[in-house]
Amino acid sequence: MITQTWAIVWDTFRELRSRRLWWLTLGLSLLVVGVFGAIGLGERGLTFLWWELETPFLNKQTVGVRDFYTNIFVQFGVAWWLGWLGLILALMSTASIVPDMVSAGSIELVLSKPIGRWRLLLTKYAGALGFVGVQVLVFAAASILVIGVRGGVWLPGLLIAVPLVVGVFSMLYCVCVLTGLLTRSTLAALVITALFWGFVSLLSTAYTGTEFFREVNALNLESQGRRVERLRAQRAALEESQAPGADGDGPAGQAQLPEETGERWDLGPGEAERLAERLREAEAELARVEENRRLIGRVEWWLRASITALPKTGRAIEMMTGWLESEAQVAQREQRQSEGQDLVGAFDPNRGRPQSPEEEAEERRRERVIEARVVSARREQSAWWVLGTSGAFNAAVLLVACWRFGRRDF
Amino acid sequence: MALINGAAIDAVAGNGSAGNGVVTRSAVGDGAAIDVRGVEKRYGRRVHALKGVDLRVERGEIFGLLGPNGAGKSTLVKVLMRVIRATRVSGHMLGCRIGDAGALSRVGYLPEHHRFPEYLNGRQVLDYFGALLKMPRRERARRAVELLGQVGLSRWDRMLVRKYSKGMRQRLGIAQSLMNDPELVLLDEPTDGVDPVGRREIRSVLIEQRRQGRAVLVNSHILSELEMVTDRVAIMVGGVVVTQGKIEDLTRRTRRYVIEVEGRAGLDLAAVVGRAAPSARVEGVRVELGDVDPGAAQPVIDALRAAGVVLVRVWAERDSLEDLFMRAVDGREAVGASGGGASPQEARA
Numbered sequence: 001m002i003t004q005t006w007a008i009v010w011d012t013f014r015e016l017r018s019r020r021l022w023w024l025t026l027g028l029s030l031l032v033v034g035v036f037g038a039i040g041l042g043e044r045g046l047t048f049l050w051w052e053l054e055t056p057f058l059n060k061q062t063v064g065v066r067d068f069y070t071n072i073f074v075q076f077g078v079a080w081w082l083g084w085l086g087l088i089l090a091l092m093s094t095a096s097i098v099p100d101m102v103s104a105g106s107i108e109l110v111l112s113k114p115i116g117r118w119r120l121l122l123t124k125y126a127g128a129l130g131f132v133g134v135q136v137l138v139f140a141a142a143s144i145l146v147i148g149v150r151g152g153v154w155l156p157g158l159l160i161a162v163p164l165v166v167g168v169f170s171m172l173y174c175v176c177v178l179t180g181l182l183t184r185s186t187l188a189a190l191v192i193t194a195l196f197w198g199f200v201s202l203l204s205t206a207y208t209g210t211e212f213f214r215e216v217n218a219l220n221l222e223s224q225g226r227r228v229e230r231l232r233a234q235r236a237a238l239e240e241s242q243a244p245g246a247d248g249d250g251p252a253g254q255a256q257l258p259e260e261t262g263e264r265w266d267l268g269p270g271e272a273e274r275l276a277e278r279l280r281e282a283e284a285e286l287a288r289v290e291e292n293r294r295l296i297g298r299v300e301w302w303l304r305a306s307i308t309a310l311p312k313t314g315r316a317i318e319m320m321t322g323w324l325e326s327e328a329q330v331a332q333r334e335q336r337q338s339e340g341q342d343l344v345g346a347f348d349p350n351r352g353r354p355q356s357p358e359e360e361a362e363e364r365r366r367e368r369v370i371e372a373r374v375v376s377a378r379r380e381q382s383a384w385w386v387l388g389t390s391g392a393f394n395a396a397v398l399l400v401a402c403w404r405f406g407r408r409d410f
Numbered sequence: 411m412a413l414i415n416g417a418a419i420d421a422v423a424g425n426g427s428a429g430n431g432v433v434t435r436s437a438v439g440d441g442a443a444i445d446v447r448g449v450e451k452r453y454g455r456r457v458h459a460l461k462g463v464d465l466r467v468e469r470g471e472i473f474g475l476l477g478p479n480g481a482g483k484s485t486l487v488k489v490l491m492r493v494i495r496a497t498r499v500s501g502h503m504l505g506c507r508i509g510d511a512g513a514l515s516r517v518g519y520l521p522e523h524h525r526f527p528e529y530l531n532g533r534q535v536l537d538y539f540g541a542l543l544k545m546p547r548r549e550r551a552r553r554a555v556e557l558l559g560q561v562g563l564s565r566w567d568r569m570l571v572r573k574y575s576k577g578m579r580q581r582l583g584i585a586q587s588l589m590n591d592p593e594l595v596l597l598d599e600p601t602d603g604v605d606p607v608g609r610r611e612i613r614s615v616l617i618e619q620r621r622q623g624r625a626v627l628v629n630s631h632i633l634s635e636l637e638m639v640t641d642r643v644a645i646m647v648g649g650v651v652v653t654q655g656k657i658e659d660l661t662r663r664t665r666r667y668v669i670e671v672e673g674r675a676g677l678d679l680a681a682v683v684g685r686a687a688p689s690a691r692v693e694g695v696r697v698e699l700g701d702v703d704p705g706a707a708q709p710v711i712d713a714l715r716a717a718g719v720v721l722v723r724v725w726a727e728r729d730s731l732e733d734l735f736m737r738a739v740d741g742r743e744a745v746g747a748s749g750g751g752a753s754p755q756e757a758r759a
């Protein structure tokens with residue numbers, strides 16, 4: 001039992017070790033760590049090796065060393081290297097494990113041994129995850145060491161990146177295993193996994209997009225609703241003022257109108273028609289916005305359903321950076337918010353139009369409201385939701401793979 | 411009932427020979443290394459690779475499985491090794507039901523066109539597969555050295571398999587199949603790509619297995635080689651076993667005396683022979699007597715001598731395995747007895 005498991009795991013490792021890519025990945029990892037070591041924070045600014053760059057906004061006075069290094073680790077080490085390039089390299093080096101195992105001539109040798117097929121596949125899978133974990137561990141440990149020696153701060157909390165990165169990797173790797181098993185081709189497995197990853201990211205982006213659309217539309221709905229009400233009130237006032245028996249003079253009639261409307265008008269000939277026209281327009285607009293709301297709701301429902309079913313690599317990486325940051329209390333919120341504002345701006349139909357200061361202030365207020373709503377909606381999807389549903393996806397894909405592997409003839 | 415339960419067979423056999431449980435056990439559990447009936451395999455809907463194969467391989471014998479390409483030999487072996495799932499199968503291998511993992515640690519298997527992990531060297535390959543067979547580490551190391559010596563790879567044991575030649579890979583494959591000191595070895599074309607010296611070495615390894623009372627099933631196209639070592643053969647054609655038995659039994663009907671004479675102008679050989687043995691066949695300078703009794707040949711010899719014919723050679727002959735194979739394949743005719751009931755007085759010279 002242990003002999004067999006160990007043999008399979010060790011064999012997986014030997015296979016990976018025999019790859020140039022494995023060593024390349026390790027080398028790049030250490031290079032990134034080296035860059036961490038090279039960058040430092042001096043009294044007056046950033047230091048790179050022995051040069052010091054004067055940066056008034058970034059030096060020991062303005063930022064804590066701990067925050068600085070955590071930030072670098074998160075921004076470059078996790079978000080960029082582990083969560084992106086390293087993940088791709090890891091996939092590339094492990095993609096061939098299953099196709100190699102099931103290739104004609106190899107699979108017979110293994111299947112004819114007294115070991116269950118499910119166990120065989122799952123051990124291989126776990127072995128691959130394990131060795132990707134080793135890579136990440138080496139990276140994280142080396143980072144901690146370098147940061148500790150160079151910056152004088154010890155951040156063992158960075159090790160949390162190991163299980164999290166392995167988790168993200170496993171979400172993609174299970175797809176790779178399944179496709180590798182079905183196609184028996186490393187290339188096909190890689191391409192399909194890459195497409196899948198792209199698709200999942202696209203869905204996630206689209207979902208974020210619809211979230212913003214939804215909130216923009218909701219605000220629109222509110223303001224259109226108010227506008228319609230206002231116009232109705234105006235019409236009622238007008239009708240009243242023009243009703244027989246009322247005071248005939250205009251200014252008095254205007255004085256009866258609601259003050260806060262902000263809409264100027266003159267009671268002139270044909271004013272009633274213009275008002276009616278504007279009311280019709282506003283009602284049509286309201287109906288359109290309402291229709292949009294329903295459409296967005298439907299799209300959002302479908303997107304949320306598919307995202308729930310699929311792994312959430314992007315969210316998991318975001319979450320990971322969030323955790324790491326919160327550990328060192330890095331003030332990242334502003335930056336996030338500015339990013340968020342850009343996103344809102346992109347959906348704003350009035351963008352680029354000359355605006356009065358009041359309008360701009362109103363615009364800012366709107367954006368802040370949207371931002372706050374989206375962020376709170378995101379919070380609802382807790383870490384457990386992200387990890388749980390992704391894990392369920394993992395399990396389901398693995399189950400299908402095992403089932404296929406168990407029944408297949410070779 | 412299509413699928414006969416293994417336990418049921420045991421029970422039936424136990425009741426059948428009442429009072430002699432030991433013999434019964436050995437008859438069903440230990441007696442035959444492989445005893446399967448009605449093995450059927452369909453790949454998808456179209457390919458019917460095995461159409462009800464019956465096969466019995468005893469312990470202590472080398473069994474040859476022959477057949478043209480695509481006959482289903484490899485499929486049969488894979489079914490036994492659980493590499494593919496049979497559509498239908500009943501019977502035993504080493505006392506375990508087919509498909510049970512239990513027997514597998516006591517069986518050795520060399521798949522055809524096997525590929526070892528390229529990043530391992532010969533010794534590591536043996537160690538890896540030994541570990542999958544649940545062998546303890548010490549024993550794996552000892553056995554690997556021993557087997558590499560036996561198949562003549564000691565010099566290359568630290569070389570990566572990637573750099574092995576075809577024959578070296580094949581030798582390593584044989585070593586791998588013997589790693590667990592198996593009670594039964596299934597070899598799918600073991601001599602494929604091996605040089606003549608290697609083939610002889612492999613043959614002697616097989617004979618050594620037999621000497622130790624182990625069973626060997628060889629699947630090969632090199633008939634002359636099989637003929638040298640196998641005790642019994644089965645010929646498969648199109649997914650069925652058309653012939654099974656000892657080579658001697660299968661070719662007994664074809665035994666004959668052949669007399670070769672010196673050609674001479676004006677000699678009517680047929681006339682001379684016809685008087686003494688009307689059933690004899692004459693072909694050029696050859697006279698074939700369809701009888702194996704040496705006594706029956708004497709009158710013909712006398713007649714030939716009396717006619718002044720010079721005899722060059724006289725010998726007894728029978729069909730080779732190749733002839734048998736060709737006939738089986740051509741007409742799919744059932745040659746001789748099947749089922750392996752070899753008569754004991756037929757010892758091979």
Ligand SMILES: Nc1ncnc2c1ncn2[C@@H]1O[C@H](COP(=O)(O)OP(=O)(O)OP(=O)(O)O)[C@@H](O)[C@H]1O
Pocket residue numbers: 409410453457459477478479480481482483484485486522
């Ligand atoms: N995986 C498979 N899927 C579909 N058909 C298969 C598969 N493997 C074998 N076959 C078919 O089953 C039949 C028997 O194949 P098998 O490999 O058992 O023949 P064989 O007797 O070993 O031939 P050879 O002497 O060439 O090795 C062939 O018709 C082959 O096409």
Ligand SMILES: [Mg+2]
Pocket residue numbers: 483484485522598
């Ligand atoms: Mg074959």
